[in-house]
Amino acid sequence: MSPPVLVMPLPEQGHVIPLMELSHRLVEHGLEVTFVCTEHIHKLLLGGGATDEAALGGVRLVSVPDGLADSDDRRDLGKVLDGFTRSIPAHMEELIRVTKAEWLVADSTIVGWCSEVAKKLGVRVACFFPASAAYLGTLLRIPQLIEEGIFDANGFPERQEALERAPNMPPLYPAQMPWSVAGGPEGQQAFFRLVSRNAEATRNADVVVCNTFLDAERTALGLYPEILPIGPLLSRKKKSPVAGQFLPEDTGCLQWLDAHSDKSVVYVAFGTSSAFDPGEIRALAEGLERTGRPFLWVVRPDFTADAAAGSGGGVWTKEWFDGFKERVAGKAMVVSWCAQQQVLAHPAVACFVTHCGWNSTMEAVMNGVPILCWPYFLDHFTHQSYICDIWRTGLAVSPGQDGVGVTKEEVSIKVEQMVTDIGIAQRARSLSDAAHRGLAPGGSSFQNFNTFLKLLGLKERPAAF
Known part of the structure; x- marks a missing residue:
């Protein structure tokens, strides 16, 4: 026994x-x-x-x-x-x-x-x-x-x-x-x-x-x-919910992904605890919109305290966010949580914009998905080093000229690089093969x-x- x-x-x-x-x-x-x-x-x-x-x-x-x-x-x-x-x-x-x-x-x-x-x-x-x-x-x-x-x-x-x-x-x-x-x-x-x-x-x-x-x-x-x-x-079990999830998952996004061609969708998610400055989240939103590419974005209700409160000093408000979602409705999907392992395994996903938590990193690695790094704190920076400098399976966003926040221009430029860089995609697939071996x-x-x-x-x- x-x-x-x-x-x-x-x-x-x-x-x-x-x-x-x-x-x-x-x-x-x-x-x-x-x-x-x-x-x-x-x-x-x-x-x-x-x-x-x-x-x-x-x-x-x-x-x-x-x-x-x-x-x-x-x-x-x-x-x-x-x-x-x-x-x-x-x-x-x-x-x-x-x-x-x-x-x-x-x-x-x-x-x-x-x-x-x-x-x-x-x-x-x-x-x-x-x-x-x-x-x-x-x-x-x-x-x-x-x-x-x-x-x-x-x-x-x-x-x-x-x-x-x-x-x-x-x-x-x-x-x-x-x-x-x-x-x-x-x-x-x-x-x-x-x-x-x-x-x-x-x-x-x-x-x-x-x-x-x-x-x-x-x-x-x-x-x-x-x-x-x-x-x-x-x-x-790629088609079953992951055991241990705390939040209810929106499975409708999987059907939404089914309607898109291979390697065409930008997936954006920052885990359960990362909380960003409202200005940076607005820059992310507008940067994604500028790409003209389809994207799936996970926005938790507590993603930023100001967003949850419906405020943000004019930078992020509920009215602004509602307007943003209306503008991108034909091109994008915004959910509060999703089955991430199933999303990253979907052939429509071209790249993953993430905080570089290790679970998210390993999920992307297993599925050969390139990563655009936006680290939040602690070990995220270690994982960014792996992704950008050692494995070379992704890139990182950089602050604007003021050294404070990431700009919408930076987001759109880096996303476009991620989707079109053949070398990054090949290295991501090679690392995935190594993980499976x-x-x-x-x-x-x-x-x-x-x-x-x-x-x-x-x-x-x-x-x-």
């Missing part, structure tokens, strides 16, 4: 989806998986009121309090982390006892809060990182980076410039570390301590796995050999996943990933 496994993600969309996909793979190979999420996320995942296992393909779902009040903003990562820090340890021991877990597969961003309890009860720990190995490796080397004078003992950058680490490796951006988003100096120091604690727990884990693949990050994986790449972890029997991710399964206690080698 295979040992029970407890899976624990950070309660954020970009972390839940890949860990849910990993959970499905474990269940398919005979492991008993319990997926732990907060009560708030539990409601979002189930939504329709179906039983847990029926809704999630055999993955058992249990919920715990997130430590926040009903009125707290769960889009505030600092609050989410603070609440989770206080709530999870009190429930961890009971979860392990009830599930009889022998392994804890924990998100590396929260493992420091639960690994001590797991180890005390004799439970082995696997750390999962949902972004790039290059970024994870940086976090795992925090003590060395302090010794080298790149950060001080409180995590504040001693150097501001991007630092080259190795050929074919994204530079280190000292000002784009996780704790840099935590507000003032006191908050950043506290967040730095949390990140350092998680990094130490990750270093001490029985195994560290990452949602990446060898040909995408060969140099980084050589520098950080303790990281086992098992990705990209994407749904293999890695997942195929005998490929590097296939073999690494088998190694991971054996560590978890699976006796027989699986026939497929």
Whole structure:
């Protein structure tokens, strides 16, 4: 009998989806998986009121309090982390006892809060990182980076410039570390301590796995050999909803794409948490309109706070946006959310304008879609370096002459370059082929996943990933 496994993600969309996909793979190979999420996320995942296992393909779902009040903003990562820090340890021991877990597969961003309890009860720990190995490796080397004078003992950058680490490796951006988003100096120091604690727990884990693949990050994986790449972890059911989605998806856009020729549509989406300046979003809208090309644009209600409020100092208003949608109605489609993996797999999509979150990046890579980068924060800049400088499968937007905002002219010019550049398209297809080879029997991710399964206690080698 295979040992029970407890899976624990950070309660954020970009972390839940890949860990849910990993959970499905474990269940398919005979492991008993319990997926732990907060009560708030539990409601979002189930939504329709179906039983847990029926809704999630055999993955058992249990919920715990997130430590926040009903009125707290769960889009505030600092609050989410603070609440989770206080709530999870009190429930961890009971979860392990009830599930009889022998392994804890924990998100590396929260493992420091639960690994001590797991180890005390004799439970082995696997750390999962949902972004790039290059970024994870940086976090795992925090003590060395302090010794080298790149950060001080409180995590504040001693150097501001991007630092080259190795050929074919994204530079280190000292000002784009996780704790840099935590507000003032006191908050950043506290967040730095949390990140350092998680990094130490990750270093001490029985195994560290990452949602990446060898040909995408060969140099980084050589520098950080303790990281086992098992990705990209994407749904293999291209015509089914992706498990782990928080928001209802507009499936009508797939029929809309069906009406367009191959490689003709510009797809635009910026994930679940990126929030842009109203002026830049208007520049994006007008830039897309200037191209004259068909586009599918995901605009969340909270994409920008001013947009959600229907204001924006004359830059973005509901009236302006309604007028924009009327002007482009014959050429474009605007939705509040969509089935992104299915959209990127559609032959009509020519390029992807995105914030460069790792899930979005891997989804584009798997489908051979060129990327126009508009990074928001943190590891997005690392991923932009991969896309533009190392893989050369995309371009990046640049600020205007004032150095502040991206202009509509810049958007239209870069989109046109993306759609017409044959070299970028060829390199994107080549990288896609490499990703698929890695997942195929005998490929590097296939073999690494088998190694991971054996560590978890699976006796027989699986026939497929």
